[in-house]
Amino acid sequence: MKVLRPADFGRGVRVRGMGVALPERRVTNADLIAMGCPLSEEEIVKLTGVHERRWVGPGEATSDLASRAARAAVADAKAELGEVERLILATVSPDYSSPSAACVAHARLGLGETPAHDVTASCSGFVYALEIATRCVLTGEAPVLAVAADVRSRFVDVTDRSTAALFGDGAAAALVDEGPVGEGLLAIALLADGSGAHSVYVPAGGSREPASESTVAEGKHTIRMDAGPKVYLKAVEGMLGTAEALLEREGLSWDDVAMLVPHQPNRRILDRLARLAKIDPAKVVIDLEDKGNMSAASVGVALDRALRERARPGDLVLVVAGGAGYTAGAALLRIGE
Amino acid sequence: MDTRDTVRAIVAELATVPDDDESPIDVESLVRIQIIEAVEDAFDLIVSADDLTPERFASVASIAAFVEEKNDA
Known part of the structure; x- marks a missing residue:
């Protein structure tokens, strides 16, 4: 295990703004069952606690959600996209095997020559992205967009009892920046x-x-x-x-x-x-x-x-x-x- | 009730109990998790990921053996 403490560097790092993006399409448990999920609505709720989830529509992908969340985070921080010094995108469901989903989002966001890359850490991806963003800020690269986005619905087997009802699609973004020592991260x-x-x-x-x-x-x-x-x-x-x-x-x-x-x-x-x-x-x-x-x-x-x-x-x-x-x-x- | 009886009752609440205690309990992972939690509650113990070998929690007999081993430890 590795622990990073900005105070050890005499610096402060904060989340300056956050944003999220969810697809429009709502998929209820009844919808899943109609698609072939072999669980009852009662079983799904009892086993997972999930009543509905959002799934992307045709042609929609991870970078689309990531871009929307990133814009929302920058707006929430009252910042400009031109200030961003790095885009980090945590995902296990990139648009393509290659290149990174971060590069696809980068083009949509118009980030110039700002570095952009994916991070693959499954469900821990957002925290991994935050940690890397914090390291960037500590070395003078700020602000940094730490985004996590996944479209797992494209990889769900609706007939699999163990996983069919679990997954939804969505994105979250944090604009990570310098801050007061002892506050923020x-x-x-x-x-x-x-x-x-x-x-x-x-x-x-x-x-x-x-x-x-x-x-x-x-x-x-x-x-x-x-x-x-x-x-x-x-x-x-x-x-x-x-x-x-x-x-x-x-x-x-x-x-x-x-x-x-x-x-x-x-x-x-x-x-x-x-x-x-x-x-x-x-x-x-x-x-x-x-x-x-x-x-x-x-x-x-x-x-x-x-x-x-x-x-x-x-x-x-x-x-x-x-x-x-x-x-x-x-x-x-x-x-x- | 002895340990096996309790385990059998737990499994019966959540799944079909096999004809004999040595036979595998045929359930998907989400139900197996419920069985683990029910065993924790019934016997006041915590099951760790390292405890979860493929053999343990496979049958009524293996679960009962695990509980007794854990309680003796």
Whole structure:
């Protein structure tokens, strides 16, 4: 695990603005069942907590959502796109295998020669992007757009009981900039454990098994989650482990946390997280019922909502994410006065 | 009720109980997670990711053996 603390460099880093983008199309549980999902509406709600999710329409892709979220974040910060010094896009569902989705979004945003690149860290992607953006700001490159966007609906097998009902599409963006020391992003922790590389994955379409008629016939272009229970436990352990490392490093406890903003994989994981952290469930931000699991974007979308609707000056906000890879991350933020 | 009886009752709430305790419980991952959580609640223990080998949580007998091993530890 790696922990980054801007204060160790005598600097402050803050989230100057945030924005989100969701597709227009709403897919209810009844819609999924009509498409062939072998679960009842009652089972879907009981197993996942998801009532509906947003899916992109024909021709729409990850960079479209990422661009919209990025523009919203820049507008929220009352900044200009011309100020942006780097675009980081966390995704596991880029528009193309090559080039990066960040480059497609870059063209749409008109970012000139500003560097742009993707980051692949599955459900922890937003926290990974925040961490890299923070490193950029600490070395004088600011502001930086940290975006997380995923369109998992293109990779869902609606007949698979384990994954059919989980995923939605969406994007979140944060404009990360210099700030006062002791406010904003206090610390970020990241970890990876490659033993889970095949825990949730899309088997074909990469360099190991390129797409072919047989891979498509076998559905290998869709998400597989054969080790679901292990991923579930690992995600919670990763989120708890990184969160507790940050709290300990800062001399804080769960009681000091005003809001816990987790990745939103499914309701059961969130309940388990709250139970094991022994945190008041009212402090846990749940933003899942009408969006589903948007992979990298989920925690960013939940953070955007939490900051707008619930955050008060001085609040300590703990952002945690974990999932496939395995990967996990946590970010500790102090809301400015 | 002994450990196996309790495990069998938990599985019966969430899935079809196999004819014998050694046979695999045939459920998808989301239900298997519910079984894990119910076992945690019933026996006041925490299942870690490292606990979750393919053999454990496969059958009523393997779950009961795991619970007894965990409680003895």
